[in-house]
Amino acid sequence: MSINIQKKASSKISNVDFNNLVFGTVFTDYMFECDFVNGAWKQPQIKPYQPLTIEPSARVFHYGQAVFEGMKAFKDDYDQIWMFRPEDNFDRINKSAKRLAMPEFPKEYFFEGLKTLLKLEKDWIKKGIGNTLYIRPFIIATQGAISASPANEYKFMIICSPAQAYYPGEVRVLFAEKYSRSADGGVGFAKAAGNYAAQFYPTVLAQKQGFQQVIWTDAHSHQYLEEAGTMNIFFRINNTLITAPTSDRILDGITRKSVIQLAKDNHINIEVRRVPVKEIKQAAKNGTLKEIFGAGTAAVINPIKGFSHNNEKFELPEIENSYANLFKEKLMNIQYNKAEDIHNWRYKVN
Numbered sequence: 001m002s003i004n005i006q007k008k009a010s011s012k013i014s015n016v017d018f019n020n021l022v023f024g025t026v027f028t029d030y031m032f033e034c035d036f037v038n039g040a041w042k043q044p045q046i047k048p049y050q051p052l053t054i055e056p057s058a059r060v061f062h063y064g065q066a067v068f069e070g071m072k073a074f075k076d077d078y079d080q081i082w083m084f085r086p087e088d089n090f091d092r093i094n095k096s097a098k099r100l101a102m103p104e105f106p107k108e109y110f111f112e113g114l115k116t117l118l119k120l121e122k123d124w125i126k127k128g129i130g131n132t133l134y135i136r137p138f139i140i141a142t143q144g145a146i147s148a149s150p151a152n153e154y155k156f157m158i159i160c161s162p163a164q165a166y167y168p169g170e171v172r173v174l175f176a177e178k179y180s181r182s183a184d185g186g187v188g189f190a191k192a193a194g195n196y197a198a199q200f201y202p203t204v205l206a207q208k209q210g211f212q213q214v215i216w217t218d219a220h221s222h223q224y225l226e227e228a229g230t231m232n233i234f235f236r237i238n239n240t241l242i243t244a245p246t247s248d249r250i251l252d253g254i255t256r257k258s259v260i261q262l263a264k265d266n267h268i269n270i271e272v273r274r275v276p277v278k279e280i281k282q283a284a285k286n287g288t289l290k291e292i293f294g295a296g297t298a299a300v301i302n303p304i305k306g307f308s309h310n311n312e313k314f315e316l317p318e319i320e321n322s323y324a325n326l327f328k329e330k331l332m333n334i335q336y337n338k339a340e341d342i343h344n345w346r347y348k349v350n
């Protein structure tokens with residue numbers, strides 16, 4: 001396999017203020033692109049980051065055939081570039097693609113594309129804990145024809161955006177009582193663009209009430225807590241961590257499964273089971289609920305300060321030696337090559 005590379009005369013990097021990055025708004029010099037036509041993925045290309053020309057009738061615009069991934073690259077103190085468990089992102093984008101009747105992308109193309117792109121963009125990855133290059137692979141249906149059936153032409157792309165450490169501020173959440181993001185037999189487990197679109201309206205309603213995010217509950221009864229919709233979610237009651245099992249309604253997060261493994265490594269009691277809303281409210285009332293935090297690639301670990309359900313509001317106490325901090329530090333030390341990596345999660349790029 002060879003990648004056709006179209007070089008730029010000069011980089012735009014000198015125009016970028018790396019100390020004032022707004023997440024997801026600045027993109028690097030290049031993008032990776034590969035088209036699926038006549039039943040096969042064609043010659044992959046890397047070209048200057050630029051707008052696409054797509055038919056207005058492309059099915060992605062009408063029927064939402066779009067899946068994506070979110071990954072990061074890290075630079076250590078020795079200028080080595082690392083990724084974190086990228087094989088899992090590769091497996092997942094193909095699982096997502098399959099569920100949306102889209103063609104799977106070949107592994108060799110994915111990793112060669114990623115590595116070649118990251119080597120070209122190495123100056124965009126800054127040293128220092130918290131600095132990352134956020135990587136967004138995605139697949140869209142490009143065939144121009146608005147009949148409601150799967151397309152026969154697609155585009156796989158990777159774009160990259162430099163990011164700083166993510167400080168979410170104080171996050172308070174609303175437990176969903178009416179709306180749902182996913183249902184049994186649906187696409188909740190897929191990183192499908194439409195899952196996000198479906199969350200925006202209820203999330204805007206929650207924001208109007210002063211909550212930053214919604215914690216989704218099971219669509220059937222709204223009695224069990226599932227995930228945050230961009231992050232998986234953990235609850236700490238006394239010294240036990242609890243998180244919902246993955247299913248076809250819940251995205252199988254890489255950060256989530258890394259936290260579960262780190263909990264086991266550190267002899268922290270972890271229960272993967274259904275999480276009743278009732279139990280969490282009870283624990284908040286009797287003081288045994290110590291922490292709630294989200295886990296996902298973008299924020300790594302995102303502590304949650306409070307929650308509301310059925311018009312009852314709860315605040316979590318300040319806590320020393322939080323599990324949220326412990327896991328965040330452990331994960332980032334592995335990601336930045338500052339700690340031993342007993343599970344071989346790091347992936348060397350250069």
Ligand SMILES: *Cc1c(COP(=O)(O)O)cnc(C)c1O
Pocket residue numbers: 070191227228229230231232251252253254255256295296297298
């Ligand atoms: C991406 C995502 C997550 C987090 O997954 P990571 O692999 O840890 O980044 C959680 N929930 C949803 C719905 C997501 O799309």
